[in-house]
Amino acid sequence: MGGADSHDTPEGQPQNAASMDDDSGSANEADLEAAALEAAIDRDAPLTETDKEMVFKIATRGLVIHYGDQFKSGMTDIELDNALHRVLGIFGGTGAPGMPSTTFTGAGLRIWGGWRVVNHVTEKPLFSGKATLDKARAVYNIKNPDDKQLDLF
Incomplete structure (x- = not known):
């Protein structure tokens, strides 16, 4: 605790993109789908x-x-x-x-x-x-x- 990385998780693992689960991409996919749907709408x-x-x-x-x-x-x-x-x-x-x-x-x-x-x-x-x-x-x-x-x- 209190080390150089102040963003450590309770388990002591740093929070960064490399340590995130593979499921994190699903949020980006959902955002892309929503953006595609939004772009397809004729306002x-x-x-x-x-x-x-x-x-x-x-x-x-x-x-x-x-x-x-x-x-x-x-x-x-x-x-x-x-x-x-x-x-x-x-x-x-x-x-x-x-x-x-x-x-x-x-x-x-x-x-x-x-x-x-x-x-x-x-x-x-x-x-x-x-x-x-x-x-x-x-x-x-x-x-x-x-x-x-x-x-x-």
């Missing part, structure tokens, strides 16, 4: 329906976590509206290489997305209000117990 291309659904699922992933047990029995529009408000929160967003940029707010149940950073002030949301409720019902198969037509099917 000006419009989102496909699949992309829009991915944005929706990213923004509402907390809905499944916190309210998933209620999906089978159904949720009224008021219950679903309240749940989405809580999940979307005041304001949030996320982004990562190879993933669409996602911005959301519970106010108005608005969700934006795109392959570049989204300007929530100037751009129209992908989902807003009733469209967000309808998309949640479609994506997560949430029935509305107030809808009497469901009994016919």
Whole structure:
């Protein structure tokens, strides 16, 4: 201890590239794959329906976590509206290489997305209000117990 190499591991082995396991290359491979995916994305291309659904699922992933047990029995529009408000929160967003940029707010149940950073002030949301409720019902198969037509099917 206290030798010339102050970066010794607890086992007394110096930390340098030569002493690392062969698994260290996998992180570099993952970085290269992410960079290749990122380079292949046309940032000006419009989102496909699949992309829009991915944005929706990213923004509402907390809905499944916190309210998933209620999906089978159904949720009224008021219950679903309240749940989405809580999940979307005041304001949030996320982004990562190879993933669409996602911005959301519970106010108005608005969700934006795109392959570049989204300007929530100037751009129209992908989902807003009733469209967000309808998309949640479609994506997560949430029935509305107030809808009497469901009994016919």
